Amino acid sequence: MRVAVNKIIPFSSVDGPGNRTAVFLQGCNINCRYCHNPETRGMCRGCGVCVESCPKGALSLETSEEGAAVVYDETKCVSCDTCIHVCPFDSSPRTALMSPEEVYGRVKKQIPFIRGITVSGGECMLHPDFLCRLFALAKADGLGTLIDSNGTVDFSDFPELLSVTDGVMLDIKAFSGEDHRRITDHDNKTVLKNAAFLAERGKLFEVRFVIVPDLYDGEKSVRQAAAFLRPLLSFGHFRIKLIAYRSMGVREAFSHCRTPSYEELCALSDMLREQGFDDIIII
Amino acid sequence: MREISMERVEKTREEILSIIKSAELTHEQKVTNLANQADSLLEVLDVPEGLDGLLNVPQEDKCICDLFEGHAPVRPRYIVPDYAKFLREGSAFLQLPPAQDLQEALDFLLIMYRHVPSVTNFPVYLGQLDDLLEPYMDTVDEASAKKMIKMFMRHIDRTVLDSFAHADIGPSPSRAGALIMEAESELEDAVPNISLKYDPEITDDAFALLAVDCALHCAKPSFANHRMFVKELTEDYVLASCYNGLPLAGGSYTLCRLILGGIAKRAKSIEDFKNKQLPYVMDIMARYMDARIKFEVEESGFFENNFLAKEGLIQRDRFTAMFGLVGLAEAVNILFEKEGRSGRFGHDEAATQLGVEIMDIIWDFNESHVNPYCEITGGHFLLHAQVGIAEDVGISPGTRIPIGEEPEELIDHLLVLSKFHRYFPSGTGDIFPIDLTVHKNPEYVLDIVKGAFQKELRYLSFYSGDSDVIRVTGYLVKRSELEKLDSGQAVLQDTTALGLGAAKNGHILERKVR
Known part of the structure; x- marks a missing residue:
């Protein structure tokens, strides 16, 4: 079982509590307009556009019976990111097909400096079997396990995975289905179902809102979501994270949206506190 | 006392x-420098033959450096008074009774600091402040205590105008310790340097996270591996000056340092x-230190007459005494170049391994050298990874990986360090500027410290990429004061000038932000 891995960050301070190794899987099933890592969305089709653009000759095209594939020479790469900027398919030639065991080999080096791993994407829930195996390996060494997900895959279908998962960091891109579709090309029925399902089982670690004033009414969305989420607090604590849209990494067409001010996010945070949420982080 | 030439006298007069x-x-800095000039005219030490050619030579050829201790040491370099005894019993010389409440304890300490000498003329140790103050915490209400x-x-x-002045807290959580960190977070001052003696078995996470938060505000406290120090120096140890592990109620007579890069330049291979140049220089430096210690103990009269x-x-x-060294990285790189090999210290496994082999040689030498006045440490000096001085160009502190060559990933950096911290009971340390986002996740830093201490790292410092107070090498400065001094204005603290030199020569503002 091998999946495309976009990258592995040995020490991450922004993918869950404490220090964690973060694993980013390649490929996503929705299309958030403001995606901050658009190069993780698509799968490489071997078109070779990046090969011609690489200023350091770190990429080459190899053809076999299965078709063309881009080969990446890590030693020549200077991380200028030209390849991902020119990719017509929101992909990256710097991915690697890896098994859970291979990924875990890269995680293990960080013990005892990390408290756990977080798998993100792309959308990592497109590969539940892979996650299940990786997390079982991590659990055996006493590491924590978190999933970072857009919530469009139904978690109730994967009880075995949940048994080795400490928690899920779930995005609610918008509370209204219509807004959600407009932002992501996908409705949010499963997202909200997952929020309730995970909270009931004590597996909802964090709910996240990315605030993009130019795209949708964040205040309304967060207020409605809060009313929906508040009863779920009775099953146990979860954190709310309010994330300001920033243009960094965003595709050109969507990179001109306004970044909300810190004060705007504070106002949302105050509203959430009034509703009984006590663990709120603004990023 | 040996005679000196009139040219040297004339040159000194010009300096004065x-x-x-x-x-x-x-004014204070002038008085200190004038005293140093006076002392530089003396020749009273029985220095070993060969020292001159290693010490008093142009910067690029230097193999030994005595860190401005002067020609006739008038006091030990680092003095570590037992402040608890002082507060408990008072001082006849200072005409002070035992302290009765928090106000007296704080006042008496400030009086005492004025009278503790050191190489900088300011105390390099200010006490285990939380333990000193905690017994008096119930004498006032919380708001007054704060x-x-x-x-x-x-x-x-x-008033203690030198950020080598070092206070300790921990490992046990305490109200006094928490208030000290709260005050420091608000003040954002450079002095004092502070260490948290950290042992995850004793220090709870809440207290340790206070320390992380404080460090992200003002670059202190640093984290000291308590278990490691206790094993080597017993519970009665302190962290003084930069990060120097030393016996309480004692200190260090002297600190000289091997400039390993300079020694590597002398070597053919x-x-x-390993077999000739390093042993030759180590022997001379050890005997030079012996001579300094002999003068301090047998002739200076310090231990007979000083009230402490x-x-x-x-x-x-x-x-x-502290047997110091700098520039392991440069030594390894120079030796590799001489042998036509391409690896670099901190990156290439063989190069780093050569660093380990060099450290083993230095360790073994120190274990075989005996000084009669170092009874407390088994008759031996303690190895010390010196943090460098402002004049150092192309010399990395201790065993650090040079700034600008840090491994891309912090994990790789830490794994290299874990091979070297164990050699230095009298201190070593590494410094990491941290990205702002960590303010939201202080546990990130604490996880790294916990892991590092399991891997036998000894001492770690963190500061926020954007804070005014930053750690230069082993001491702290305010960026705003650096700028002031750089524009030609006098500044309050002596260490600011050292920091400015380190910024220009040592590139300390260019560390890789983690």
């Missing part, structure tokens, strides 16, 4: 006049370095 006329030195401690910390910053010794606040037989 330029100190007097300096626009950049405060205000008094904050005023005390500010008073230290404005790795074998020549007379009142039992320090004890001669609790002093040791």
Whole structure:
């Protein structure tokens, strides 16, 4: 079982509590307009556009019976990111097909400096079997396990995975289905179902809102979501994270949206506190 | 006392006049520098043959450096008084009774600091502040305690004008310790340097996270591996000056340093370095240190006459000495180049391994060299990874990986360090500027510290990429004060000038942000 891995960050301070190794899987099933890592969305089709653009000759095209594939020479790469900027398919030639065991080999080096791993994407829930195996390996060494997900895959279908998962960091891109579709090309029925399902089982670690004033009414969305989420607090604590849209990494067409001010996010945070949420982080 | 030439006298007179006329030195800094000039005219030490060619040569050829201790040491370099005894019993010389409440404890400490000498003329150790103050915490209400401690910390910053002044807290959580960190977070001052003695079995996470938060505000406290220090120096150890592990109620007579890159330049090959050049220089430096210690103990009269010794606040037989070194990275890289090999220290496994082999040689030498006045440490000096001085160009502190060559990933950096911290009971440390986002996740830093201490790292410092107070090498400065000094204005603290040199020569503002 091998999946495309976009990258592995040995020490991450922004993918869950404490220090964690973060694993980013390649490929996503929705299309958030403001995606901050658009190069993780698509799968490489071997078109070779990046090969011609690489200023350091770190990429080459190899053809076999299965078709063309881009080969990446890590030693020549200077991380200028030209390849991902020119990719017509929101992909990256710097991915690697890896098994859970291979990924875990890269995680293990960080013990005892990390408290756990977080798998993100792309959308990592497109590969539940892979996650299940990786997390079982991590659990055996006493590491924590978190999933970072857009919530469009139904978690109730994967009880075995949940048994080795400490928690899920779930995005609610918008509370209204219509807004959600407009932002992501996908409705949010499963997202909200997952929020309730995970909270009931004590597996909802964090709910996240990315605030993009130019795209949708964040205040309304967060207020409605809060009313929906508040009863779920009775099953146990979860954190709310309010994330300001920033243009960094965003595709050109969507990179001109306004970044909300810190004060705007504070106002949302105050509203959430009034509703009984006590663990709120603004990023 | 040996005679000196008139040329040297003349040169010193010129130096004296330029100190007097300096626009950049405060009055206190002038007095200190004038004293150093006076002392430089003496020749009283029985120095070993060969020292001159290693010590008094152009910067690029230097193999030994004695860190401005002067020609006739008038006091030990680092003095570590037993402040608890002082507060408990008072001082006849200072005409002070035992302290009765928090106000007296703080006041008496400030009085005492004025009278503790060191190489900088300011105390390099200010006490285990939380333990010193905790017994008095119930003598005032919480709000008063907070205000008094904050005023005390500010008073230290404005009067102990040197950020080698070092206070300790931990490992046990305490109200006093928490208030000290709260005050420091608010003040954002450079002085004092602070260490948290950290042991995850004793220090709870809440207290340790206070320390992380405080460090992200003002670059302190640093984290000291308590278990490691206790194993080597017993519970009665302190962290003084930069990060120096030393016996309480004692200190260090002297600190000299091997400039390993300079020694590597003398060597024809790795074998020549290991078997001939390094042993030759180590032997001379050790005997030079012996001579300094002999003068301090047998001739200076310090231990007979200073009130700290007379009142039992320090004890001669609790002093040791620090056998320092800098530039392991450069030594390894120079030796590799001489042998036509391409790897670099901190990146290439064989190069790093050569660093380990060099450290083993230095360790073994130190274990075989005996000084009669270092009883407290088994008759041996303690190895010390010196942090460098402002004049150092192309010399990395201790065993650090040079700034600009840090491994891309912090994990790789830490794994290299874990091979080297174990050699230095009298101190080593590494420094990491941290990205702002960590303010939201202080556990990130604490996880790294916990892992590092399991891997036998000894001492770690963190500061926020954007804070005004930053750690230069082993001491702290405010960026705003650096700028002031750089524009030609006098500044309050002596260490700011050192920091400016380190910024220009040592590139300390260019560390990789983690």
